[in-house]
Amino acid sequence: MNQHAAPDPAALLSKRILIVEDDDALYQALRDSLQDAGCEVFGSCHRVCDPLDTVPASRLDAALVDMDPLGSDRAATLAQQLGDRNVPIVWITDRRDPEATAVATREYLRKPFTERQLLDSMSAAVGELFSGASAQEIDR
Numbered sequence: 768m769n770q771h772a773a774p775d776p777a778a779l780l781s782k783r784i785l786i787v788e789d790d791d792a793l794y795q796a797l798r799d800s801l802q803d804a805g806c807e808v809f810g811s812c813h814r815v816c817d818p819l820d821t822v823p824a825s826r827l828d829a830a831l832v833d834m835d836p837l838g839s840d841r842a843a844t845l846a847q848q849l850g851d852r853n854v855p856i857v858w859i860t861d862r863r864d865p866e867a868t869a870v871a872t873r874e875y876l877r878k879p880f881t882e883r884q885l886l887d888s889m890s891a892a893v894g895e896l897f898s899g900a901s902a903q904e905i906d907r
Contacts, residue, residue: 778890780805782828788859789836797831800882801889827852829892833859855892
């Protein structure tokens, strides 16, 4: 990411984002941050079993996925399904082992992370940079 680009408050405006997160408090914090940035958010902390069931058939701009409750095999399957739809993924993990990041070949966030890191990662996933958010940690 280009750290010297001017912040663009509209970088995530109207982007359609899928969130797959099983922790209710973290899901709500992620949803609120992305909605505040102008995103339309799909997903639910209770829909980790079949995350694509919560998404309309129309396009998604990116997905934010906690790989820990999915496990490596299910995360790989979800990555394939989203890849088939050309949906970039930002992975979330609190694990530090190589297995946890093996599926996340591109963008991932290691807990705890800040709202700024979240928005920068999501913007990178959709091809833009947003650096105008706070540095308060998101890890509930």
